[in-house]
Amino acid sequence: MQERPPAPNRRGRLTAEREREILDATFDLVAEVGYEQATLDEVARRTRASTATLYRRWENKPRLVITAMQARQYPPLPPVDTGDLRGDLVALARLMPPPHPAGAPTLGIWQAVLADPQLAQALREVLLAPYLDALRAILDRHVERGTIRPDNPALGHAETFLLGTFFVEKLFTGTEADADQxxxxxxxxxxxxxxxxxxxARPGA
Structure with a gap:
């Protein structure tokens, strides 16, 4: 049965320490029972929080779980600018989320993404957005520098390529692509x- 968010209340924001406690508990719960079996009710019970607090801060279970993954697994993305297009793309590939060991929470999440549009949206907006933003910045910079033609149709498919390469390996082999792949x-x-x-061509050339 799908959990319904309770009516919002006017209580204050969570402290950073309290948020981290809830995110850690969420990560541990998903690792323990899997994404499908994890519930906000159980997160609330383990952290002595109200479900209203969880919904007010994270909106839904998918966003809470993806945020918990991000907080536990991935540091902030550093700037990527090597001065070379290939160098930039290689640097970004090495920064992509690493493969996970068997039993990590992400294994159940990749399966649930296919059936849960909210989870897919949260995955893109919370976990993958920094990488997509970095890719767009790289492409825009090299268009300005003249490395890439502004009318190159590949510009419109680069995000799909990057994410597709990352996830197709998961579908075929059960593991995410590593940096070398x-x-x-x-x-x-x-x-x-x-x-x-x-x-x-330069104008007037």
């Missing part, structure tokens, strides 16, 4: 597509 795909497919046609 992403870099190999970048070299074989994405980089040639982005640089196809050479540099754009």
């Amino acid at each position: 992403l870099i190999a795909a970048v070299d074989a497919l994405l980089l040639p597509a982005l640089t196809a046609g050479g540099r754009p």
Whole structure:
């Protein structure tokens, strides 16, 4: 049965320490029982919080779980600018979320993403957004520098390529692609597509 959010209340915001306590408890619960079996009621019980507090801060279970994963697993993304298109894409590939050991919470989450639109949206907006933002910044910078033609159709598919490479490996083998697999795909497919046609002609050339 789907959990329904209670009516909102006007209590104050959680402290950073309290948020971390709830996120840690959420991560541990999903690791223990799996994403499908984890409930906000149980998180509330373990942390002596109200479900109203959880819904007010994180809106729903998918966003809470993805935020808990982000807090536990992934540090803030540093700036990526090596001065070279391939160097930037390789650096980003090495920053992508690493593969997880068997039994980690993400294993159940990847399966649930296919059936839960809210979870898929939370995954993109909370966990993957920094990587997509970094990719867009890289592409925009190299268009400005003339490395990529502004009319190159590959620009519209680069995000799908990056995420597709990351997740297709999961569907085929049960594990996420590691950095070396992403870099190999970048070299074989994405980089040639982005640089196809050479540099754009300068005005008046």
